[in-house]
Amino acid sequence: MIGRGVERAMGIATVIGLAVGLYSACVYAPADAVQGESQRLMYLHVPLILISYLAFFVVFVASILYLWRRRRQYDAIAQSSAEVAVLFTALSIAVGSIWGRPTWGTWWTWDARLTTTAILLLVFVGYLMLRALVDDPSRGGTFCAVLGILGFLDIPIIHMSVVWWRTLHQPASILRPGPSTVALDMQVALYANLVAFGLLYVYLLIKRLQIEGARDELLRLQMELLG
Amino acid sequence: MIFARRVLAIAWKDLVAEWRDRESITAMCFFAFLVLFLFNFALGGDQALIRGASSGLLWLAFAFTAVLGLARSIQGELANDCLDGLLLYPAEREAIFLGKLCSSFSVILLVELFSFPIFAVLYNMDIWSQFPKLLLITVPATLGFATAGTLLATMTVGLRAREAMLPFLLFPLTIPLLLSAVRGTEVVLRGEAFELAMPWLKLMAAFDVLFLVGSLLTFELLIEE
Numbered sequence: 001m002i003g004r005g006v007e008r009a010m011g012i013a014t015v016i017g018l019a020v021g022l023y024s025a026c027v028y029a030p031a032d033a034v035q036g037e038s039q040r041l042m043y044l045h046v047p048l049i050l051i052s053y054l055a056f057f058v059v060f061v062a063s064i065l066y067l068w069r070r071r072r073q074y075d076a077i078a079q080s081s082a083e084v085a086v087l088f089t090a091l092s093i094a095v096g097s098i099w100g101r102p103t104w105g106t107w108w109t110w111d112a113r114l115t116t117t118a119i120l121l122l123v124f125v126g127y128l129m130l131r132a133l134v135d136d137p138s139r140g141g142t143f144c145a146v147l148g149i150l151g152f153l154d155i156p157i158i159h160m161s162v163v164w165w166r167t168l169h170q171p172a173s174i175l176r177p178g179p180s181t182v183a184l185d186m187q188v189a190l191y192a193n194l195v196a197f198g199l200l201y202v203y204l205l206i207k208r209l210q211i212e213g214a215r216d217e218l219l220r221l222q223m224e225l226l227g
Numbered sequence: 228m229i230f231a232r233r234v235l236a237i238a239w240k241d242l243v244a245e246w247r248d249r250e251s252i253t254a255m256c257f258f259a260f261l262v263l264f265l266f267n268f269a270l271g272g273d274q275a276l277i278r279g280a281s282s283g284l285l286w287l288a289f290a291f292t293a294v295l296g297l298a299r300s301i302q303g304e305l306a307n308d309c310l311d312g313l314l315l316y317p318a319e320r321e322a323i324f325l326g327k328l329c330s331s332f333s334v335i336l337l338v339e340l341f342s343f344p345i346f347a348v349l350y351n352m353d354i355w356s357q358f359p360k361l362l363l364i365t366v367p368a369t370l371g372f373a374t375a376g377t378l379l380a381t382m383t384v385g386l387r388a389r390e391a392m393l394p395f396l397l398f399p400l401t402i403p404l405l406l407s408a409v410r411g412t413e414v415v416l417r418g419e420a421f422e423l424a425m426p427w428l429k430l431m432a433a434f435d436v437l438f439l440v441g442s443l444l445t446f447e448l449l450i451e452e
């Protein structure tokens with residue numbers, strides 16, 4: 001589907017991007033005045049979650065296109081993007097948890113945004129499980145496309161319910177992460193990492209699509225051999 | 228008109244089949260009773276604690292019970308190739324979905340109506356004076372569960388791990404319903420102003436509309452596969 005040259009170029013760009021991101025996060029940007037060194041986890045945590053939102057959106061759009069046009073490519077994109085999205089969300093929650101421990105004094109809190117993200121992760125882990133359990137690829141594609149679309153559209157409703165649940169039920173949490181205004185150096189480091197993880201996402205997506213293409217090819221060859 | 232009659236015909240077929248063996252409704256009623264009964268021991272019999280947690284307990288029991296019924300509703304169509312027969316029925320696919328939805332919804336609602344008095348007696352709750360309001364919360368929540376559940380049960384029915392997969396897909400998606408129903412019931416049981424439950428009712432309406440429209444648009448694709 002995608003040429004070797006493009007893949008290699010993306011791979012090199014990703015490596016450079018991640019190196020620059022790592023440098024800007026660990027060396028270039030100053031340590032936070034209040035939180036100290038642990039605040040540097042933000043450069044991992046925030047880009048991961050933002051890119052995973054993008055990836056979930058890609059799942060949503062590709063799912064609609066698949067149901068509409070019935071082309072295998074769209075299904076492959078949705079599935080690949082969902083896998084990367086689940087990985088990034090899980091990593092972001094894990095990193096956020098490690099960051100939360102020294103900053104908030106707890107690994108986990110039922111804050112509205114945290115809760116919504118955890119539910120989002122659960123919905124799409126279900127999506128991947130459903131995909132793995134359905135033997136027929138065309139059926140799996142259709143089922144997952146429906147789940148991908150409804151799951152994505154359900155997120156605003158889930159978020160609203162969780163926000164109301166927190167605010168109507170008990171006073172707003174005092175736990176607020178990070179400084180309210182971000183220093184310029186920190187912004188640069190954050191954007192550098194955002195670009196780096198964006199590149200990583202695209203690279204992983206290409207790799208994943210190639211595996212999917214190889215799998216289809218294998219299936220086709222098997223069918224040919226068996227007549 | 229014809230469409231509505233077809234929907235009712237399918238729902239009626241399901242309900243008659245259910246009435247003849249009463250297998251699923253007996254299991255659901257007994258299960259709901261058991262869950263409500265066991266919560267007492269889970270919370271150590273502390274009456275104040277139980278009162279505070281009561282609406283959450285009630286809705287957890289309903290959610291578990293609903294999954295039991297939803298799985299069986301589609302499951303029943305697998306025996307003797309009933310599903311193929313159902314697909315040959317000269318009706319729109321949407322009618323089949325709505326028929327299935329109607330029958331599942333009625334069965335779940337019936338089990339809930341059976342559970343309310345048990346709940347009231349076991350935990351010494353006065354629910355009768357508030358009963359109409361309680362129904363206003365229960366009906367949209369049950370409708371949402373039944374809609375999302377019927378759609379997801381259609382997907383999971385042919386799977387090896389269907390017993391695990393249906394709740395795994397259904398519960399995260401229906402968290403808004405569970406939250407709304409629990410908060411709404413809390414408002415009613417504590418005798419607070421009903422306006423407090425309005426945002427939750429609107430949220431449930433949004434959920435119901437999303438899943439109804441989504442199901443009607445996509446059910447044909449799912450069932451053809």
